[in-house]
Amino acid sequence: xxxxxxxxxxxxxxxxxxxxxxxxxxxxxxxxxxxxxxxxxxxxxxxxxxxxxxxxxxxxxxxxxxxxxxxxxxxxxxxxxxxxxxxxxxxxxxxxxxxxxxxxxxxxxxxxxxxxxxxxxxxxxxxxxxxxxxxxxxxxxxxxxxxxxxxxxxxxxxxxxxxxxxxxxxxxxxxxxxxxxxxxxxxxxxxxxxxxxxxxxxxxxxxxxxxxxxxxxxxxxxxxxxxxxxxxxxxxxxxxxxxxxxxxxxxxxxxxxxxxxxxxxxxxxxxxxxxxxxxxxxxxxxxxxxxxxxxxxxxxxxxxxxxxxxxxxxxxxxxxxxxxxxxxxxxxxxxxxxxxxxxxxxxxxxxxxxxxxxxxxxxxxxxxxxxxxxxxxxxxxxxxxxxxxxxxxxxxxxxxxxxxxxxxxxxxxxxxxxxxxxxxxxxxxxxxxxxxxxxxxxxxxxxxxxxxxxxxxxxxxxx
Amino acid sequence: xxxxxxxxxxxxxxxxxxxxxxxxxxxxxxxxxxxxxxxxxxxxxxxxxxxxxxxxxxxxxxxxxxxxxxxxxxxxxxxxxxxxxxxxxxxxxxx
Numbered sequence: 001x002x003x004x005x006x007x008x009x010x011x012x013x014x015x016x017x018x019x020x021x022x023x024x025x026x027x028x029x030x031x032x033x034x035x036x037x038x039x040x041x042x043x044x045x046x047x048x049x050x051x052x053x054x055x056x057x058x059x060x061x062x063x064x065x066x067x068x069x070x071x072x073x074x075x076x077x078x079x080x081x082x083x084x085x086x087x088x089x090x091x092x093x094x095x096x097x098x099x100x101x102x103x104x105x106x107x108x109x110x111x112x113x114x115x116x117x118x119x120x121x122x123x124x125x126x127x128x129x130x131x132x133x134x135x136x137x138x139x140x141x142x143x144x145x146x147x148x149x150x151x152x153x154x155x156x157x158x159x160x161x162x163x164x165x166x167x168x169x170x171x172x173x174x175x176x177x178x179x180x181x182x183x184x185x186x187x188x189x190x191x192x193x194x195x196x197x198x199x200x201x202x203x204x205x206x207x208x209x210x211x212x213x214x215x216x217x218x219x220x221x222x223x224x225x226x227x228x229x230x231x232x233x234x235x236x237x238x239x240x241x242x243x244x245x246x247x248x249x250x251x252x253x254x255x256x257x258x259x260x261x262x263x264x265x266x267x268x269x270x271x272x273x274x275x276x277x278x279x280x281x282x283x284x285x286x287x288x289x290x291x292x293x294x295x296x297x298x299x300x301x302x303x304x305x306x307x308x309x310x311x312x313x314x315x316x317x318x319x320x321x322x323x324x325x326x327x328x329x330x331x332x333x334x335x336x337x338x339x340x341x342x343x344x345x346x347x348x349x350x351x352x353x354x355x356x357x358x359x360x361x362x363x364x365x366x367x368x369x370x371x372x373x374x375x376x377x378x379x380x381x382x383x384x385x386x387x388x389x390x391x392x393x394x395x396x397x398x399x400x401x402x403x404x405x406x407x408x409x410x411x412x413x414x415x416x417x418x419x420x421x422x423x424x425x426x427x428x429x430x431x432x433x434x435x436x437x438x439x440x441x442x443x444x445x446x447x448x449x450x451x452x453x454x455x456x457x458x459x460x461x462x463x
Numbered sequence: 464x465x466x467x468x469x470x471x472x473x474x475x476x477x478x479x480x481x482x483x484x485x486x487x488x489x490x491x492x493x494x495x496x497x498x499x500x501x502x503x504x505x506x507x508x509x510x511x512x513x514x515x516x517x518x519x520x521x522x523x524x525x526x527x528x529x530x531x532x533x534x535x536x537x538x539x540x541x542x543x544x545x546x547x548x549x550x551x552x553x554x555x556x557x558x
Contacts, residue, residue, distance in 0.1 A: 016504050017481060023497055024488040030550045033500050037543040040506065047510045051517035055525070058516045062529045066536025073537070074544035082549070086498050089542050092534040093505040099531035100511035103524035107515075120468040219498050219505075222538075226508040231471055233511050239471055240478045241507035247482025248501040252494060344491055351494030355549055363556035369491055 008046030009237035015039025016241055020248070026364050043237055079359040080316045083215060083349040087142040090218040094135025097225035101128035102192070104232050105182055113183045122182045124231035126175040129188075130195050132225040137199030139218050145208060146348055152208030154271040160205060161269060167198055205271040209313070209390070211348045212256045213267045220249020252350050259344035259370075261396075261406040272403075289425060292443040294452060298459035300417050300443075304381035306337045308373060310410055311353045312346050314387010314422070318449035321360040324386065327457050328362065334460070336381075339366050341373040341410050343391040374411045383415035387422065387449045393434045403432055418442040421452045492553075496546050503542025509535035 016039045022032025048059070077085045105125050108116050116122050144150045174191040178184050206214050223245025230238030257264050266272070301307070309328065315321060328338045340362065346353045354367050368376075377383060385392055392412045395402040412418055413436050420437060422444065427433050436442055445452050489497045512535050515528030 012507075017485060019504075020482075020485045020497075020501065021488070023493055023500065024490070026490075026492060026550075026553045026555075029493055029496060029553070030547065033496070033543060033546045033550055036500060036504055037547075040503070040509075040539055040543070043507060043510055044513070047513045051514060054517045054519060058525060058529050059513060059532065062512070062516070062532030063536055066533040067540040069533070070537040070539065070541030071544055073541045074548060077545060079549070079552075082495060082499075082545075085541075085545060086495070086502060089499065089502045089538050089545075090505075092541075093502060093508065093538040096506070096512060096531045096534035096538065097508045099527045099534065100508055100515050103515040103527040103531070106522065106524045106527070120471070215498070219502055222502065222505040226505045227475065229508050229511045231468075233514060234466065234471070235510060235514075236471070236474055238507055238510060239474050241504050243475050243478040244482040244485075245501045245505040247479050248486045248497065251483060251486050252498065255491075255494075342491065349495060350498060351491060351496070354492050355495045355552070358549070358552040358554070361552075361554065364492055364553045365556050367492060 002050075005046050005050040006236070008042055009235070012039040012043035012046070012237055013240040015042065016244060020244065079355055080319055081147070082355055083211060083347070083352060084143050084146040086349060087139045087146060087215055087218065090215070090222045091136045091139030091143065093222035094132040094139065094218070094225050096132070097222070097229045098129045098132025098136060098192070098195075100229050101125045101132065101232050102188075105129075105178075105188060106185075108182050110183060113181065116182050118180050120231055121234075122179040124228050125182070126178050126191065128225055128228040128232055129192060130171065130175060131221050131228060133192055133195035134199040134202065135218055135221040135225055137196040138203045138214075138221075139199075141200050141203040142211065142214055142218060145203075146211060154207045155204040156271045160201075164198070164201055167194060167201070170194060171198065202268070206268065207272055208348065209345070210260075210267050210272060212345050212350055212352075213253055213260075213264070215349045216249050216252035216256055217264075218249075220246050220253060223247075223249055256345055256350060259408060261404075261408065289437040289444050290442070292419075292445055294445060294455040294459040296443065297419055297445060297456055298463040300382060300419075301331065301336070301456075301460050302334075302463050304336050304417075306380045307331055307382040307384060308339050308341050308377065308380050308412075308415065310341045310343075310383060310385045310388050310392060310412055311357065312343075312386060312388025312391060313348060314449050316347055316352065316356055316387075318387065320386060320450035320453055321356040321362075323450050323453040323457070325357070325360040325362050327453050327460070330457055330460055339368050339373065339376075341370065341412075342367050343370055343388070343410055346388060346391055370408060370410055377411045377414040380415040381417060383412040383418045385412060385418065385420045386453070389422070389427070389434055390432065392436055393432060394436055395432065395434075412436065413439055413442075416441065419445060421445050421447070421449050423448065496549050499542050499549065500546040503539050503546065506535045506538035506542060509539060
């Protein structure tokens, strides 16, 4: 009975790896996702057969309820809300792993407790529960921040880090107590409670623009929780799949941190952007930002042959991606070469801008990564910045006093003309004023990104 | 299945290496679908959830197992479906 099931799990793992490998290009990616889904089906069927399908009523009910909720979410969700969706899915994954580990702990017979004590299994149970519960509650907070159910700004209070450190020590003591004696159900209940609180405390001090890091990290945790559950059950398929996801989340976390030139501890614990006023680089000597109208912009566009659009979170907030596509099509019909410059941390999750522009039918070969597009700015007639700020701030390049010094940026200021579409002169998330707005070649157009782009379309049409 | 922890650890370490190799080749263009898709894969914990309820007796563990099935299936079905929907939107320029 055992061997065919094990081979089915192996097949599932191979399908997961092949699936992820096919994500290396947009052409093969849909197939990759289907291979991974097939792998999951294989794993589920193998488990049902291997277990002899006992308790099928509970199984059927759970599968129907869960699948229906998942399907409705996947169909209904707006593309602009994708970061929230992923945060929520991370949470469910982590929660499921914590529940499985808890069920295993409850099933340990008192007579067997001595054998399980201080074993790989008992340590794996506390680890799965801890990581899973932190992932679940942390993801709920990330979801609430992204959905704007709560303030996106960092929430800080005196002694925050010491408080978290004390909780961390307490968690370790509880974990050890339970791993050494798995019959300590009260201690286990307290551990679950504290882990849930810890997940909340770890995410509330992290600001909106750092969400790409948090989501990547929670993604990684949900994988590691599944991996650890694999050690609880002695099941290789969980260990393999969980570690694949864990690795994926960690790589994305690193890419996001590198794109902000900050370390992971700095992102997690510095409450970046909490005090906008005190952050360096005030705007006094920078001159006056010049406000222009879409009609002024139409004049410049009519003489341009190349344009690079730089989208940021503001485009997502204003749902401006379809208007942007319209402007891009119009300009191309007038012979302007239009490309899109994508900064790795633009938006609220890795790849956020790409998905929005793909939704608006912008061809993906026009979406250019930072390192490839930067050399093109000096020869570009117009850089059009849409709700992006810190990722185009030139002080990251040379101003050592700036909080974002050293962060890789898009070199928009080298373009011949720069249009910045922005709601107001408020500084960006980092609380740093942007000298770009005061450059001689920069023209500000104030207003909602979608409305401004639509009036740009009209102005260019009528010019 | 994995009685020897060293075997499980071997599998873990090798999988991490495979994961790093494979994921490093995913372009930034597809990082959102990568997240939602890999997220669906972490729903593999459904296997554990199914094992947890596959007993005749009904107890608190069964309730936890049931909830774990619901959560994991939201993760699996929601993750794969939304990834499919997203990937369907990526189109190349018509030439």
